[in-house]
Amino acid sequence: MEDHERDPSQILEELTTAVLLVDDRVRILHVNHAAETLFRVSSRQVVGQTLGTALRGAELLEELIRQTQRTGGAYTQRERRLPVRGDRPVTVDCTITPVSAKRVLIEIAEVDRHARITREQHLLSQNRAVQELIRGLAHEIKNPLGGLRGAAQLLEAELPERDQREYTQVIIREADRLQQLVDALLGPNAPAREEPVNIHEVLERVRSLVIAEDAEGRAEAPAVALQRDYDPSIPPVTAEHNHLVQAVLNLVRNARQATGPGGTITLRTRTQRQFTIADKPHRLVARIDIIDDGPGIPLDQQEQIFYPMVTSRPEGTGLGLPIAQSLVSRLGGLIECVSEPGRTVFTIWLPMETEND
Ligand SMILES: Nc1ncnc2c1ncn2[C@@H]1O[C@H](COP(=O)(O)OP(=O)(O)O)[C@@H](O)[C@H]1O
Numbered sequence: 145m146e147d148h149e150r151d152p153s154q155i156l157e158e159l160t161t162a163v164l165l166v167d168d169r170v171r172i173l174h175v176n177h178a179a180e181t182l183f184r185v186s187s188r189q190v191v192g193q194t195l196g197t198a199l200r201g202a203e204l205l206e207e208l209i210r211q212t213q214r215t216g217g218a219y220t221q222r223e224r225r226l227p228v229r230g231d232r233p234v235t236v237d238c239t240i241t242p243v244s245a246k247r248v249l250i251e252i253a254e255v256d257r258h259a260r261i262t263r264e265q266h267l268l269s270q271n272r273a274v275q276e277l278i279r280g281l282a283h284e285i286k287n288p289l290g291g292l293r294g295a296a297q298l299l300e301a302e303l304p305e306r307d308q309r310e311y312t313q314v315i316i317r318e319a320d321r322l323q324q325l326v327d328a329l330l331g332p333n334a335p336a337r338e339e340p341v342n343i344h345e346v347l348e349r350v351r352s353l354v355i356a357e358d359a360e361g362r363a364e365a366p367a368v369a370l371q372r373d374y375d376p377s378i379p380p381v382t383a384e385h386n387h388l389v390q391a392v393l394n395l396v397r398n399a400r401q402a403t404g405p406g407g408t409i410t411l412r413t414r415t416q417r418q419f420t421i422a423d424k425p426h427r428l429v430a431r432i433d434i435i436d437d438g439p440g441i442p443l444d445q446q447e448q449i450f451y452p453m454v455t456s457r458p459e460g461t462g463l464g465l466p467i468a469q470s471l472v473s474r475l476g477g478l479i480e481c482v483s484e485p486g487r488t489v490f491t492i493w494l495p496m497e498t499e500n501d
């Protein structure tokens with residue numbers, strides 16, 4: 145066949161780059177085969193609809209289109225995360241070209257695994273800087289904590305009624321838990337006691353802590369439904385029980401603060417084969433997903449929230465996520481977040497076996 149006889153839109157179908165054509169009201173005029181694959185849609189379903197109603201991850205594309213409208217020229221963004229497939233976003237380079245007054249061409253190329261690894265290493269190295277700060281804070285907490293515990297013990301000895309000791313016991317127990325956390329944060333000088341840990345025992349512990357907070361009215365947020373979706377066949381991971389409890393608790397508390405009354409949080413566990421965390425390949429990893437149906441986190445804030453002191457709550461410290469990330473990264477794991485309105489997933493990846501074990 146002569147080249148000039150070929151329908152140009154057929155050539156688009158051969159590309160590995162996803163191509164979309166939209167009009168000035170961001171209605172989809174055409175999607176090529178690669179775009180159908182990337183977004184897991186069929187051309188028939190989406191042509192005629194707006195980006196926002198047709199595709200997951202459209203928020204980013206709309207943002208970039210607005211950018212070209214401002215500048216008038218083609219616009220490229222590299223290594224953006226696009227939440228298109230399952231729970232794991234893909235990293236893409238995206239170019240937007242106005243092709244006429246009324247039409248915009250969108251090209252999306254998936255960048256290789258390398259970009260994902262760079263991003264994960266960046267998350268972890270950013271975390272090392274954060275560690276320094278957290279260690280400073282931990283020292284500040286450690287000193288008064290000893291005094292607090294001692295005073296509670298003295299008070300307990302003075303109390304006439306046995307059942308009043310319940311209160312001093314709460315102080316002592318919580319002081320001990322804080323002490324352990326502080327010790328963990330002060331590591332690596334205080335090495336974690338690593339042992340085989342059943343992740344479902346960890347999740348059940350978190351669940352009962354959160355339910356108890358609800359029952360005692362101590363929670364800063366309304367009660368929510370806590371659902372379980374466990375894969376009971378997951379073997380134990382090597383970790384320190386208390387560290388994992390703290391990490392999961394921080395994520396579940398955030399989820400609860402984000403969901404309104406009647407919200408739902410799901411605790412889900414799965415394994416995944418052949419998975420790379422930062423630059424290390426693993427034959428088998430465990431994933432713990434904390435899923436909530438709250439309003440979500442805007443795309444451009446999804447990495448910022450792992451920095452300390454980043455908080456959207458007046459009473460927040462902005463330390464929950466960095467602490468959780470540092471506890472998990474010590475086990476060779478990683479916490480990631482994927483969020484859209486109505487569905488936010490925080491995933492803890494924990495290595496079980498390394499490729500060269
Ligand atoms: N599940 C979630 N849904 C919506 N926003 C969240 C969620 N988890 C975390 N965030 C956002 O991340 C911020 C940082 O969380 P965190 O580090 O735990 O600090 P804090 O809870 O003290 O604000 C929160 O203030 C909130 O804006």
Ligand SMILES: [Mg+2]
Binds near residue numbers: 394397464465
């Ligand atoms: Mg928090």
